[in-house]
Amino acid sequence: MPFEYLPPLLNSEKSKIVLLVMDGLGGLPLDPGGLTELETAQTPNMDNLAKDGILGQTIPIAPGITPGSGPAHLALFGYDPLVHAIGRGVLSAAGVGVHVGSGDVAARANFCTLDKEGNITDRRAGRIPNELSIPILEKLKSVQIPDVNVEVNLVKEYRFSVVMRGEGLNAALKDTDPQVTGVPPYKVEPTDPVAKRTADLFNKWVEEARKVLINEPTANGFTLRGFATDPGLQSYKESYGLNAACIAVYPMYRGVSRLVGMDVIEFDGEYPEDEFSTVKRIWNDYDFFFVHIKKTDSTGEDGNFDGKVHVIESVDKALPMLLELAPDVLIITGDHSTPAKMKSHSWHPVPFLLWAPNTVIPDHQNKFGERFCQRGGLGTFAALNTMPLALSHANRLNKYGA
Amino acid sequence: MPFEYLPPLLNSEKSKIVLLVMDGLGGLPLDPGGLTELETAQTPNMDNLAKDGILGQTIPIAPGITPGSGPAHLALFGYDPLVHAIGRGVLSAAGVGVHVGSGDVAARANFCTLDKEGNITDRRAGRIPNELSIPILEKLKSVQIPDVNVEVNLVKEYRFSVVMRGEGLNAALKDTDPQVTGVPPYKVEPTDPVAKRTADLFNKWVEEARKVLINEPTANGFTLRGFATDPGLQSYKESYGLNAACIAVYPMYRGVSRLVGMDVIEFDGEYPEDEFSTVKRIWNDYDFFFVHIKKTDSTGEDGNFDGKVHVIESVDKALPMLLELAPDVLIITGDHSTPAKMKSHSWHPVPFLLWAPNTVIPDHQNKFGERFCQRGGLGTFAALNTMPLALSHANRLNKYGA
Numbered sequence: 001m002p003f004e005y006l007p008p009l010l011n012s013e014k015s016k017i018v019l020l021v022m023d024g025l026g027g028l029p030l031d032p033g034g035l036t037e038l039e040t041a042q043t044p045n046m047d048n049l050a051k052d053g054i055l056g057q058t059i060p061i062a063p064g065i066t067p068g069s070g071p072a073h074l075a076l077f078g079y080d081p082l083v084h085a086i087g088r089g090v091l092s093a094a095g096v097g098v099h100v101g102s103g104d105v106a107a108r109a110n111f112c113t114l115d116k117e118g119n120i121t122d123r124r125a126g127r128i129p130n131e132l133s134i135p136i137l138e139k140l141k142s143v144q145i146p147d148v149n150v151e152v153n154l155v156k157e158y159r160f161s162v163v164m165r166g167e168g169l170n171a172a173l174k175d176t177d178p179q180v181t182g183v184p185p186y187k188v189e190p191t192d193p194v195a196k197r198t199a200d201l202f203n204k205w206v207e208e209a210r211k212v213l214i215n216e217p218t219a220n221g222f223t224l225r226g227f228a229t230d231p232g233l234q235s236y237k238e239s240y241g242l243n244a245a246c247i248a249v250y251p252m253y254r255g256v257s258r259l260v261g262m263d264v265i266e267f268d269g270e271y272p273e274d275e276f277s278t279v280k281r282i283w284n285d286y287d288f289f290f291v292h293i294k295k296t297d298s299t300g301e302d303g304n305f306d307g308k309v310h311v312i313e314s315v316d317k318a319l320p321m322l323l324e325l326a327p328d329v330l331i332i333t334g335d336h337s338t339p340a341k342m343k344s345h346s347w348h349p350v351p352f353l354l355w356a357p358n359t360v361i362p363d364h365q366n367k368f369g370e371r372f373c374q375r376g377g378l379g380t381f382a383a384l385n386t387m388p389l390a391l392s393h394a395n396r397l398n399k400y401g402a
Numbered sequence: 403m404p405f406e407y408l409p410p411l412l413n414s415e416k417s418k419i420v421l422l423v424m425d426g427l428g429g430l431p432l433d434p435g436g437l438t439e440l441e442t443a444q445t446p447n448m449d450n451l452a453k454d455g456i457l458g459q460t461i462p463i464a465p466g467i468t469p470g471s472g473p474a475h476l477a478l479f480g481y482d483p484l485v486h487a488i489g490r491g492v493l494s495a496a497g498v499g500v501h502v503g504s505g506d507v508a509a510r511a512n513f514c515t516l517d518k519e520g521n522i523t524d525r526r527a528g529r530i531p532n533e534l535s536i537p538i539l540e541k542l543k544s545v546q547i548p549d550v551n552v553e554v555n556l557v558k559e560y561r562f563s564v565v566m567r568g569e570g571l572n573a574a575l576k577d578t579d580p581q582v583t584g585v586p587p588y589k590v591e592p593t594d595p596v597a598k599r600t601a602d603l604f605n606k607w608v609e610e611a612r613k614v615l616i617n618e619p620t621a622n623g624f625t626l627r628g629f630a631t632d633p634g635l636q637s638y639k640e641s642y643g644l645n646a647a648c649i650a651v652y653p654m655y656r657g658v659s660r661l662v663g664m665d666v667i668e669f670d671g672e673y674p675e676d677e678f679s680t681v682k683r684i685w686n687d688y689d690f691f692f693v694h695i696k697k698t699d700s701t702g703e704d705g706n707f708d709g710k711v712h713v714i715e716s717v718d719k720a721l722p723m724l725l726e727l728a729p730d731v732l733i734i735t736g737d738h739s740t741p742a743k744m745k746s747h748s749w750h751p752v753p754f755l756l757w758a759p760n761t762v763i764p765d766h767q768n769k770f771g772e773r774f775c776q777r778g779g780l781g782t783f784a785a786l787n788t789m790p791l792a793l794s795h796a797n798r799l800n801k802y803g804a
Contacts, residue, residue, distance in 0.1 A: 003464075005464070005467070005484060009467070052434065357434075358430075358743070359430070361430060361431065361438065361750065361772050361773065361776075362434075362435075363773060363776050364773060375777065376776075377773065377776035378782070379459070379751075379776070379781055379782030380781070380782070381465060381782065385464075385465035385466065387466075388464065388465050388466030388467065389465055389466045390466075391466060392466035392467070392468065392748075392749040393466075397466065397467065397468060397749070398468070399468045399469065399470050399746075399747055400463055400467050400468060400469050400470060400473055400483075401469060401470035401472050401473035401483065401487075401488075401493075402470040402471070402472055402490065402493050402494075
């Protein structure tokens with residue numbers, strides 16, 4: 001339960017909320033005295049929203065903490081990532097669009113190279129490229145054992161995802177990666193007796209899988225890590241009374257959205273206008289729309305300052321498509337910062353824009369950018385509070401206490 | 403205990419603190435581009451205090467949460483309302499100035515109409531007006547049973563408060579309101595065996611009470627809800643070392659103040675100058691003065707923007723009476739927002755002014771208003787922190803740790 005005090009306050013208002021997340025939105029100036037990516041971008045539409053709305057900046061997880069995308073999105077969705085950990089195996093599966101249901105057990109897998117004695121000589125199997133790992137994974141897909149179903153999917157290069165589905169499974173299992181070469185992968189062992197049978201099943205599957213890999217020159221073995229099951233997050237419907245839709249291109253974000261009970265919408269295309277026209281298409285069917293823009297983050301990770309500016313501008317240009325729908329609340333923010341200068345995620349507070357006709361006090365900030373947000377009327381606050389703010393500005397909450 | 407780390411830090415300073423609460427102070431502009439009630443009001447005295455003091459804005463309960471007056475005042479007093487819930491029965495009694503002591507059990511009661519079979523035909527007894535319910539309550543006051551004392555008081559129209567006092571009582575009791583018509587009120591039943599005797603006592607009293615109501619045309623029955631006892635809040639004296647006085651017109655606020663151990667001061671009149679002259683009268687007898695102005699909230703609830711502006715101005719006009727007393731710390735704030743535009747309480751952050759000669763850093767904001775407070779030097783903070791800020795600026799706290 002994200003906020004125990006919220007469900008009793010929910011009313012039957014039919015207002016609509018859009019949460020537009022530009023991944024890694026926050027940035028840094030390349031040089032002292034310079035502007036950030038968002039400050040550099042020409043964003044007349046967002047600036048108008050800033051003028052009529054209210055700004056602030058969010059702390060994604062905790063001050064000074066650089067978040068991964070999974071925890072950062074959990075926070076935006078109202079699930080404290082310091083409390084609700086999504087296991088690595090589940091995140092890995094989510095990242096390739098594979099759902100891990102209640103009772104399923106997921107793990108991250110790495111191909112490795114084994115010598116004749118079965119000892120590891122390369123923990124990443126020479127980092128084999130996708131072209132080589134895809135056909136090997138096809139072989140692995142054929143490996144099945146009684147009583148359970150095992151699904152494998154490529155993540156990237158030597159990394160893949162394994163999900164075991166069946167009755168009575170338990171994820172209390174130890175990693176099989178010894179972290180060093182010269183020894184064999186460990187057997188799967190339970191950390192709790194309740195997972196003994198699941199360990200046996202995984203060991204059986206590993207044994208069968210090894211047989212089909214025996215003639216592979218480099219990827220003739222693999223290790224398993226981060227065994228985990230469905231984190232059992234309460235759904236958006238239960239938590240907030242919202243029928244929620246996810247409009248995202250990348251599997252990882254679709255996966256995390258599915259874990260909180262959003263419907264993941266299928267659509268063609270990958271540009272902001274493709275996403276916004278999808279919102280339009282399903283507008284009457286949902287109350288809440290999570291729209292995810294990935295390329296602000298990818299360009300930031302690439303150190304491509306101008307590219308990130310361009311992505312922000314392309315979102316701004318398409319924004320009238322969203323505004324025409326007349327949402328009751330529109331929030332534009334990021335899940336974390338990805339300054340092109342750092343070529344990585346960072347801990348910096350994230351620009352936050354809340355627009356809601358008639359229910360905000362405009363704060364005299366008339367441009368969307370880091371330093372306007374620092375002075376915004378919402379102040380500096382935990383990203384975790386995004387959902388309560390969205391619900392209240394959409395008039396969806398009754399009074400607490402008399 | 404509101405703040406476990408505070409009591410060991412309290413020193414013997416004799417400074418004086420005034421907490422002036424304008425109920426529902428925060429507002430909204432009526433139209434885009436307009437001003438809020440507080441921004442509209444001519445408040446030269448508060449503006450002077452803003453200039454010499456420091457501003458901020460408070461979150462009453464949690465971001466996005468619209469508070470009732472009870473929880474909102476608890477927060478201002480330093481008791482987290484998400485932890486310390488005051489039961490509805492106790493709040494209802496407090497609302498009519500009736501104290502619920504340790505071991506007493508209070509409930510909210512509604513008159514209802516019963517048919518010959520004892521089934522409810524109207525859950526609110528036709529919403530009978532005060533003129534009719536007052537004499538009926540007089541009859542109920544005469545109904546007493548052995549071992550306990552039962553106090554009844556009119557709240558409004560068909561609503562009244564019931565408090566049972568005696569030894570060994572327990573409030574673990576179910577509501578008797580079936581929430582529908584066509585069935586009789588439930589018997590009082592315990593939710594915990596420890597409350598069995600209390601349930602029996604209430605049922606006995608209800609039985610006797612029904613006899614005196616038997617010939618009433620509409621209010622011939624009643625239901626009981628929200629059984630609760632004294633929440634056992636630690637007193638201001640224990641928590642903060644303060645001899646505290648409450649100067650408030652409305653019973654509800656007097657009641658909540660009494661629950662935290664304030665002395666509730668009797669006085670004539672209902673205007674700000676009546677309250678401020680009361681503060682003057684008792685100035686030498688107390689360290690802390692909670693002064694409550696109700697009409698900012700009532701005018702807000704009525705949607706009377708100009709009326710709320712006028713109330714704020716009347717407080718400002720009388721303010722020199724308080725300033726002449728030379729308090730060491732003067733805080734002017736609200737318990738929550740009540741924008742006239744919304745005609746209701748709201749979740750918006752609340753303007754906060756802290757004036758303390760020589761112990762604040764003035765923040766270059768020279769007017770008291772929402773948008774000045776958004777940019778204030780205290781930032782955006784939980785209302786729960788009001789008391790520690792008051793104590794520190796009054797030099798009443800020693801250093802924490804060496």
